[in-house]
Amino acid sequence: MMEKKKHHQEAEENLEKEERKEEQGSEKKEEESCEAALEACRHEVEEYKDKYLRAHADFDNMKKRLEKEKATAVAFANESFATDLLSVIDTFENALFSIEQIEGDEAVEKIKEGMALTYEQLLKVLKKHGVEEIVNEGVFDPHVHQVVQQVESDAHEKNEIVQVLQKGYKLKDRVLRPSMVSTKK
Numbered sequence: 001m002m003e004k005k006k007h008h009q010e011a012e013e014n015l016e017k018e019e020r021k022e023e024q025g026s027e028k029k030e031e032e033s034c035e036a037a038l039e040a041c042r043h044e045v046e047e048y049k050d051k052y053l054r055a056h057a058d059f060d061n062m063k064k065r066l067e068k069e070k071a072t073a074v075a076f077a078n079e080s081f082a083t084d085l086l087s088v089i090d091t092f093e094n095a096l097f098s099i100e101q102i103e104g105d106e107a108v109e110k111i112k113e114g115m116a117l118t119y120e121q122l123l124k125v126l127k128k129h130g131v132e133e134i135v136n137e138g139v140f141d142p143h144v145h146q147v148v149q150q151v152e153s154d155a156h157e158k159n160e161i162v163q164v165l166q167k168g169y170k171l172k173d174r175v176l177r178p179s180m181v182s183t184k185k
Contacts, residue, residue: 075130075172082131083176086169089126092119093167126169134168134179136161144168146178156184 096119099112126132134144140159145168153162161181168179 076174078129079171079174079176082126082129082169082171085126085131086177089122089169090166092122130172131169131176134170134175136164136168136179136181140181140183144170144175144178145181147183148180149182150185151182153184158184160184 092115096112096115099108099115102108136145138161139157140147140161145161148165151162156162160183162184163182164179165182166177166180169176
C-alpha cells in the first residue's frame with residue numbers, strides 16, 4: 001500500500017508539474033502577445049507623433065507665409081493711391097517750371113515761393129510713405145528706366161542716359177512708374 005501511495009503521489013506531482021509547465025507556456029505566450037501588442041502601440045504612437053510634427057511644421061510655415069503676405073499687403077496698400085498722385089506731381093512740376101519763366105512783381109515771387117514750398121511738402125509726404133524718385137544718372141537700367149528714344153551724343157557713352165523725359169518713381173523697392181529716358185545710340 002505504501003507503494004501505491006508513493007506511486008499515486010508521484011503521479012500527482014507529475015500532473016502538477018505538467019500543469020505548471022502548461023501555465024508557464026500559457027503565461028509565456030500571453031507575455032509574448034502583450035509584448036507584440038505593446039510594440040504595435042509604440043509603432044502607432046511614432047506614426048501619430050510624426051504626423052503631428054509634420055502638421056505642426058506645415059501650420060508654422062503657413063503662419064509665416066501669411067504674416068509675410070500681410071506685411072507685403074500693408075507695405076504696398078497705398079500703391080494705387082501713390083501711382084495716381086504721380087500725374088499730380090508731373091502737373092505740379094510743369095506749373096513750377098512755367099511760373100519760374102515769369103518775371104514779375106512781389107506777388108508773383110510770393111506765388112512762386114508758395115508753390116515751391118507746397119511741392120517740397122508733397123515730396124516729403126510721399127517720401128515718408130516710401131515713394132521716391134528713381135535716380136536717373138549713369139547707365140540705363142531696364143528695371144527702372146524705359147528708353148523712349150536713342151540720340152547721338154559725343155558727351156555720353158553707349159547706353160548712358162542723355163536726358164530724362166519723364167521722372168520715374170518707386171514705392172519702397174517696387175517700381176510705380178519707370179523713368180522715360182533717352183540714351184546714346
